[in-house]
Amino acid sequence: MDQIIVQILNGLDKGSAYALIALGLTLIFGTLGVVNFAHGALFMMGAFCAVILSRILSASYKVVDESQTDFLGNPLQVDVFYVQRWFGDAAGATIMDWAVPLAILFSIPVMIGIGFAMERGLIKHFYKRPHADQILVTFGLAIVLQEIIKYFFGANPIQTPAPDAFKGSLDFGVWLGYEANAIMYPYWRLVYFFFSALIIAGVFAFLQFTTFGMVVRAGMADRETVGLLGIDIDKRFTFMFGLAAAVAGVAGVMYAPIVAPNYHMGMDFLVLSFVVVVVGGMGSLPGAVAAGFLLGILESFASMPAVVDVLPGINQIIIYLVAIVILLTRPRGLMGRKGVMED
């Protein structure tokens, strides 16, 4: 039983990431009708916002320390961090330690800006083109973005740790009456889960309870009529693209301490996120979120040694198997709407 609880917990944070990416994908598809294959790259760019801010906060200058030598026997050049020089040793160290949470604030304007630039500069030219063209151009864009990141940051993963306050694990099992070490769960993954829940709730609240959100929902339902009412729906949809980029971005920032960012991480999530969107139902925001968590948890279960021993390789195909079964029984996905991508 304890193993099942462990895998449910694992699935929740994996599912959170899938849900956040799929939410953004669905927002873009629902508003602009574009299948955005560059969305995984936006998640990766978000993770690199954490890396970049961490590097900015760790900016330093060299001071020669004659008492020590470097690997060539020359006097050692010691790094002195600017933040420690400006704010004192303790405050400076704390600022550097909290780079990832601070990167959320840094990433939101950056990602909205990237989203705007992508939509206005490239994707808007493809609105009236077939979906295949949109897929090709956004996939190409994803490759360009990841190659840019690789050029500047290299191919190896870059450690971006969570603040010291969140290091270590919660012994969840003790709360439930199990022995110590039975169900361990890292604090940062709990933070990630609650953070995701907050973001998802925020996006839903924004669409549900604001006038702006109401207009966007109206536009998603019938773009032409909203346009005829004199509302500039295109401008609002562009904003939604920026918002979707920011959601993917903050998901990436918070994910950086869980899996060290590398240039390829977006692609790893992209394919799975598309499966999540399709299983959830094209254009359905609640469907995307529900399918994200469902598939995250199933993937975790399929990775249990007991399961893999019986069905080798099941951990790599479970998501696709479930997708096939769901699409055969419910062709529009779990919560798909009639008429979406059916013309």
Added chain:
Amino acid sequence: MSKSNFTRRGVIKTGAVGGAALALPQYLRADGHAGFTNAPGDSEVVLGFNVPQTGPYADEGADELRAYELAVEHLNGGGDGGMLNTFSSKVLDGTGILGREVKYVTGDTQTKSDAARASARSMIEKDGAIMITGGSSSGVAVAVQALCQEAGVIFMAGLTHSNDTTGKDRKANGFRHFFNSYMTGAALAPVLAAQYGTDRKAYHLTADYNWGYTTEEAIVSSTEAMGWETVNTVKTPLTQTDFSSYIAPVLNSGADVLVLNHYGGNMVNSLTNAVQFGLREAQANGKNFEIVVPLYSRLMARGAGENVKGIFGSTNWHWSLQDEGSQAFVRSFGTKYGFPPSQAAHTTYVQTLLYADAVTRAGSFAPCAVAEALEGYEFDGLGNGKTLYRADDHQCFKDVLVVKGKENPTSEFDLLEIVEVTPVDQVMYAPDHPQMGGADASLGECNNGA
């Protein structure tokens, strides 16, 4: 009105005669019909450096390429000569190889066997490379080695640690300086037994490909010989980035040691996850829970950051070694590039020098003559102490370094400390060892090509 004397037939005749006259010296040139693939001219010789320039091992590949360029510079008489000054063989004099200037071409393996074979084939067929070297993956090394065997050129393997490269997939035209999984097991197990005791239960997470299998087999066999028990071995997909589903069941499995048979990005992520799940602080079976990473590289340790502190593993070479050869190499490399070389850079630099040396001693570029010069060759001064290129399997035998993540690093390069230099006798094995393909494994016939 002038009349031209040129006729179509005349031009063709003249062209054919002229072309044949121009081609004749090329045909009559010393090695022009020497009976082996890509025999070089009198002035230059081309080497092919086939490294991952894109893909997950691109950083290792970049460091290998730096080392190759440095080796070429030293062979051609540039720079400070590096390890040419400390190498026990003194036949290389900085005038290239057999008086020919060393040129090189590069290819991108992308850490994919098919791409690596395509780029090696292109370097052999289009660029006239007489020797192919490189690789940062055993799958790639085995594939390219087989291609070189067919094509009749020498393959000097770069970073490849799987037993299979000089085990069941050994080839007469292929040579490996880097150590292997068996040697890691043989060197690491006694240190682990001394540090953690002989009553331990190990849980293995293993990358699901060639190198992972041989490393797992080697560590399981050598730790069990020390009295350890293997609780479970779980294969993880090479593309996995989040290992939480694999790490979570470990603490409750009855194991008190986790062995991560992972390399590169896999290792960085699995180790990070293991630390996040509190394995470093945990207690199991009344002992401190421990993590082991059999194959370490400095580039990887840098990626894993603080998480590597105190964790044991093995490595082929480390820049902090104090012997003359290592110091000369670190000085050359560090002065040129501003940071110390990795083990990948070291092995590729050494392989280039060893090839050049073998050609010079053999007095010929013919692959079979070069192979003969390398077989059973003993040398020193290249950073690993006395080393033997064993004739039976073309594997180098030398001391192996057991290292651990440094507790208090003084710089971003100072991440590993050498715990023990395991003497070569302890890591020696019979050429027909079961882990190396048994009695069926054979080098086959050396191939000079066409």
